[in-house]
Amino acid sequence: MPPDLPIGEFSHLETSEGPAEVLHAPASVRRALVYLHGACGDPRAAEAFEQTLSRYATLVAVYGERSCGSGHPGRFYWNGRAEPLMHRIDAALAAVAAQRGGLLDTRQPLLFGYSQGSEVAQLLTERWPERFPEVILGGVPSTPSVKSLAKVRSVAIVGGSREFLTPMRTGEWLLTHNRVRARLFILAGAKHGSFGRHAEADLGEVFDWLLSAPDAAP
Structure with missing residues (x-):
């Protein structure tokens, strides 16, 4: 990798399909x-961990499509259109690679x-389960859909206490009763929109579990 590539800290990247925030892992971590x-919300919220x-992955955060307005400059929300989003995700992944x-x-x-x-x-995950076999759902506002997650390998659900x-x-x-490997992780002291005071340790436990399935992605 280029010697000046920032490792372990966020950087901004403009791709052919829009901006992304990137947190590069070391060269030995390919995930x-x-x-x-x-x-x-903040695309760089993972600064908390x-x-x-x-240690686990290079993070690529794409932006939602709709502006939150002048009261929330630089913040966006999602329009729920899966195919254009998948196109932007692929472009961002290619640019980071x-x-x-x-x-x-x-x-x-x-x-x-x-x-x-x-x-x-x-x-x-409902549209492309083969692309996203391991999923983390954080701060979930409504009950996760068994239909949407039925074909994934593992689902970690993360919520604040x-x-x-x-x-x-x-x-x-x-999910568990429909034979989907799933587990709820509760972050001590965290409210909605945060990962709590022990985010580094707590999220480490999440990643360890998520990737511990026998057929998890290497």
């Missing part, structure tokens, strides 16, 4: 992770959707 922010993340001299596996990236982004993530957890608990139960 990619696509992050979908919440409505008017960036040291942990860099080029930055890394090809040292990025873009075939089956991890998918992490937060709040509204978790609902958009489910649109992608200070937010409404009923949809997440219900989702874990429904």
Whole structure:
């Protein structure tokens, strides 16, 4: 990889299909992770656990399509159109792989959707389950869809101890009872929109579990 490529810290990237925020992992880590922010949320929210993340994957965060307006400059929300979003994701992954001299596996990236982004993530898994076998759904506002997640390998559901957890608990139960490998992780002290004081350790546990399935992506 280029010696001046920032490792373990966020950088902005303009791609042929729009902007992305990137957190590069070391060259030895080839896995990619696509992050979908919440409505008017921060594409760089993973700064809360960036040291942990860099051990597992290079994060690529694309932006929602609709502006949140002058009250939230630079923030966006999603329009729910899966195919154009998938096109932008592929363009962003290709651009990041080029930055890394090809040292990025873009075939089956991890998918992490937060709040509204978790609902958009489910649109992608229903349409392209073979592309996103391992999924993290954070701050889930409504019960995760068994139909949308039936063909994925593993689903980690992440919620804060200070937010409404009923949809997440219900989702874990429904997925598990429909033979989808799923687990709810509760972040101590975290409210909606945050990952809590122990984000590095807590998210490390999430990634360890997600990637511990016998057939998980290497």
